[in-house]
Structure formats: structure tokens, C-alpha cells
Amino acid sequence: MQGRILKRRLSWSILIWFVIVLLPVYAISDVVIKNPYVFKAHVYKGQLHAHTTNSDGTASPFYLVTAYKNAGFNFVAVTDHDYVTPSPSVNGILFVQGVEETAIGGHLTVFNATKNVDTQVSQSIIDIQNADGAIVSLAHPNYSNGWTDSEIGELHDHYSLEVYNGVVERLEGSSAAYSENKWDNILSRGVVTWGVAVDDCHNISYSEFNSGFVLVNADNLTTDEIKESLKKGNFYASQGPSMEVTVNGSQISISVPSSSQIQWKKSGGTVIKTTNSVLSDNYILALRVVEWVNLYLLEHASKDFQTEIFFVS
Numbered sequence: 001m002q003g004r005i006l007k008r009r010l011s012w013s014i015l016i017w018f019v020i021v022l023l024p025v026y027a028i029s030d031v032v033i034k035n036p037y038v039f040k041a042h043v044y045k046g047q048l049h050a051h052t053t054n055s056d057g058t059a060s061p062f063y064l065v066t067a068y069k070n071a072g073f074n075f076v077a078v079t080d081h082d083y084v085t086p087s088p089s090v091n092g093i094l095f096v097q098g099v100e101e102t103a104i105g106g107h108l109t110v111f112n113a114t115k116n117v118d119t120q121v122s123q124s125i126i127d128i129q130n131a132d133g134a135i136v137s138l139a140h141p142n143y144s145n146g147w148t149d150s151e152i153g154e155l156h157d158h159y160s161l162e163v164y165n166g167v168v169e170r171l172e173g174s175s176a177a178y179s180e181n182k183w184d185n186i187l188s189r190g191v192v193t194w195g196v197a198v199d200d201c202h203n204i205s206y207s208e209f210n211s212g213f214v215l216v217n218a219d220n221l222t223t224d225e226i227k228e229s230l231k232k233g234n235f236y237a238s239q240g241p242s243m244e245v246t247v248n249g250s251q252i253s254i255s256v257p258s259s260s261q262i263q264w265k266k267s268g269g270t271v272i273k274t275t276n277s278v279l280s281d282n283y284i285l286a287l288r289v290v291e292w293v294n295l296y297l298l299e300h301a302s303k304d305f306q307t308e309i310f311f312v313s
Ligand SMILES: [Zn+2]
Pocket: 100, 107, 139, 140
């Protein structure tokens, strides 16, 4: 009898020992956080989507690029509709040739474009532009003229989608301007793509001007270096605040300059955690099944919006 009790106690203690000691070690030991944010000599502020009088914008190329320079931007990609605007030669800011291609399903913005591809087949545009040394982003996914989840599901090899678009906010409000839902869906399908914030500026005196931009880590202000950092995700989409994020082992920590709402999401778009009115927060990845963690600084109303993403394996 005593022997049986002893045996039962022993098996219980082995089980408890396994759950308390071994399981957490197993769960976190293989967590590898792929941190795309690599410190470089500079952080450059850039605009990836803007229009001139060469399509439906109201400013000439020279006037538009000068306005961005005066607003503290280090680079601007001019993306007229189906037309590659040449450099207007404004000193003191890097001009990047771009184009916004009209495709079946939606619009595609191209960074470092030499041409407008003569097709409306979305994946062909992406493939041809990539082969030509450009990189492609999905424009305003939640706009009425945007991308559906099933259209997006067919596409690959784009480097980003617009998680915020300024002119869409002016035209259709914030629920159309922010596209975290579409980004979450792409990521949850296993496609790696980054989130950018853009003005899609059509008039420099309208609300979209300087409302969404990227902050890019790079050593030198050249189109090639900016492009490489954009491709690798070494940048932040932002509407103003600068948050500092560090990765230490399986823990991601964030600090922000002013009290903010911070939200953490994981694969599937599930909210893991939302913290209100804080200056810092952290999250420990304790399970390997989390494939990505997206960190949102969510203050849509006050334009304090920023996002960072980490893939986990
Ligand atoms: Zn568009």
C-alpha cells in the first residue's frame, strides 16, 4: 500500500517537475527573434508616395520636392500615376524616381522606377519592376479603390504595403486610411512584407502633407542604401513619435517619449496585449508557435502611430 502511494507521489512529482521546469525551457529555448532594426549612422526621414502636376497633384515637381525638403525630409519618391517623373533637381534632398502603377485590383507604388510597366497584371508589374532593380508596395489597401484580401492573397515579392495613407484619411476617414487588418492577413499567410506610412500627397496645403512617412536606418543617403534598408525592413513607419525598441533574448522592450497606448499582436492578428497610457512596455515571447509579433503604437486620433514587426522562429 505504502509502496503504491510512494509510486503515485513519485509520478506526480515527475509530472510537476516536467511542467514547471522542463516545459518552459523547451518552449523558450528555440525562440529566435529576427530583429530587422539594425543601427546605422543615420536615420533618414522619407516620403514614398506623392503626386505632382504630371498626374493628379497640384504642385509642380520642383515645388513638391522643395516643400518636402523644407518639412525636414531627407528623401522623396515621386509616384505619379503611370508616369515616371524625372528629377526636378532640388538641392538638399534625395529625389527618387517612382511611379504609381494602375493594376487589376488596385494601385502599386514603385520605388526606384525607371519605367511604367505596360501591363495591368499585378504580379507581372511586381516581377518586372523587381527585375529592373525597383521595389514595389501595395497602395492604400483599405481605400475604396484598394486591395481585397483575396487579391492580396495572390501577390508576392512586394516589399511592403501601406499601413497608413494620408490622402485616404482625408477622402474616406481613418478606417480606410489604416490597413493593419490587411497587413495582419498577409503576414498570417506567411508572406513577409513590411508596413509603410505615406502621405499620397496630392496638395501640399491639404492634411495629407507630412502625415505619414518612413524613418530609414542607413549609413549614406543614396537610393541604393535606402532601397536595401526598405527591402530588409530596417525602417519604421511613423506619423511622428519615435519609439525605442530593444530585443534582448526572448524579450522585446519599448519606450516612448510621451504616454501612449501600445498594442502587441501575433500571428493571425490576435491582440496579445494592449497597454494604455504608458511610457514603456515589454513582451516576452514564451512560445515558439508565435510566428510574428507586431508592435503598434496606437494613437490614431492624435497621429501618434508607429509600428514595428518582428518575425519569430
Ligand atoms: Zn492610388
